Amino acid sequence: MAGFVLAASASAQAQTVADPAAPPPPVTVSGSATVTSDYRFRGVSQSDREIAVQGGITAAHESGVYAGIWASSLAGWGTFGGGNVELDLIAGYKAQLADNAALDVGATWYMYPGGADKTDFIEPYARLTGTSGPATLTAGVAYAPKQEALGRWYFTGADAAAGVYNDPGAKNDNTYLWGDAAVAVPGTPLTAKAHIGHSWGNPGLGPNATSVAPTGRYWDWSLGADATWRNLTLGVAYVATDISNGDAAYLRPSFSKGQDGTGNIAGGTALVSLTAAF
Numbered sequence: 001m002a003g004f005v006l007a008a009s010a011s012a013q014a015q016t017v018a019d020p021a022a023p024p025p026p027v028t029v030s031g032s033a034t035v036t037s038d039y040r041f042r043g044v045s046q047s048d049r050e051i052a053v054q055g056g057i058t059a060a061h062e063s064g065v066y067a068g069i070w071a072s073s074l075a076g077w078g079t080f081g082g083g084n085v086e087l088d089l090i091a092g093y094k095a096q097l098a099d100n101a102a103l104d105v106g107a108t109w110y111m112y113p114g115g116a117d118k119t120d121f122i123e124p125y126a127r128l129t130g131t132s133g134p135a136t137l138t139a140g141v142a143y144a145p146k147q148e149a150l151g152r153w154y155f156t157g158a159d160a161a162a163g164v165y166n167d168p169g170a171k172n173d174n175t176y177l178w179g180d181a182a183v184a185v186p187g188t189p190l191t192a193k194a195h196i197g198h199s200w201g202n203p204g205l206g207p208n209a210t211s212v213a214p215t216g217r218y219w220d221w222s223l224g225a226d227a228t229w230r231n232l233t234l235g236v237a238y239v240a241t242d243i244s245n246g247d248a249a250y251l252r253p254s255f256s257k258g259q260d261g262t263g264n265i266a267g268g269t270a271l272v273s274l275t276a277a278f
Contacts, residue, residue, distance in 0.1 A: 024062070031057035036273035039072050042176065042197055042212075043220025043241035045265040046078025046086065049257050058090070066106075067091040074112075076259055080149075081116025081208030092125075101130045108142075118207040121149040123174070134184040141178075144201075146171040150212060152204035157252040157261075160209035174201035174212045189228045193237070196221045209254040214266070218243050224271070233275045240268035 032055060038045050039052035046052070052075075058068030070088040078086070092106015105126045112119040127140030144150060151170035154160040178197035185192065196219070203216025224237025243266040248255050257263025 026062045027059055029057065029059050030277070031055070032275050032277045034273055034275040037271050038239075038269060039074070039078065040222075040239050040269075040271065041078070042199055043218075043222075043239055043266060044077070044214060044243075045257075045269075046072070046074050046076075048076030048078070049263065049265060049269070050075055056088075060094075064094045064096070065092075066094065076257065077210055077255060077265055079115065080112040080119045080210050083112035083115030083119065085113055087111040087113055100132065101128070103128050116208050118148045121147045121212075134186060136180075136182045138180040139178075140180075142174075142176040144174040144212070146173045149206055149208075150174050150202055151206055152202045152211075153207045154205035154209060156250045157205065157209070157254045160205050160254050165207075166204075168207075172202045172206075174199070176200075176213075191226045191228070193224050193226060194222070205251060205254060211251075214251055214255055215243055215247050218247075218266075222271075231277045233277070235271070235273040235275065237271045238268060239271055241266045 034054040036052050036054065038049050039047040039054065052073045054070070054072040056068055056070030058066055060066040068090045070090065072086045074080075074084050074086055080086075089109040089111065090106060092104060094102055094104045096102050103126070105124075107122055107124040109122045110120060121144055123142050123144035125140060125142040127138055129136065129138045131137075148169065148171050150172045151167070152172055153165050153168055153170055155166045159166055176197060176199050178195065181194045183192045184190070198217070198219050199213035200217050201213030202211045203213075205211055218241055220239070220241045222237045222239040224235060226233050226235045228234075243264075245264055248264065248266065253259050253261035255265065257265055
């Protein structure tokens, strides 16, 4: 991951006096860097059930418009035809509907530098967030319109292994619905978290022998907690899907750890992550 450094000269710092009554700047920049025991995208491992390094930066204008970039290391199934990095370009608009409610609309462009052709795709999204006391609830939908990266080019993993397209040039769309809940524990640095999501998409394999919704339709969920100290957050969670070995058999060898046809990359697992915010 590329690092981001914001610096000012010592003389400029010496001349700056903080004014608590001053309005916030029109543009704020924030970012983070994370090390996680496994990169799970909608419940499915994108790092071959190994450690992943991630990071991103976002610039937000006071009007609600924002743009950002986020990246993660990849391995195995998640490489989308050979790229070992996922690079997401994100832009959107966040509207404050009330003191405790906000609507966020935007789009993510998923890129896989160094990957095979037909890897990148765009996915617009919308999410509604509300707070009540220590609780924050979010409901969201992401819809990726028909694109070749999401098409069913291979019907089975055996077809992909043989390198023979069943339907080259096919396009498909993808829908993801999700809900998140977070509850801060008063008097502690802890926040309890829960997530559930449902995917509808390509029930086969795309042009790079992968798929955003591997079995066409499936559920993913997680339960966990975060502990925050200053700008550091330690997260633990249990992540799972309802994709069984039997459900995934027709996608193998692609859909497996090491792409050897054995290890389940959508099975339940405990995750540990450490994030530094800046």
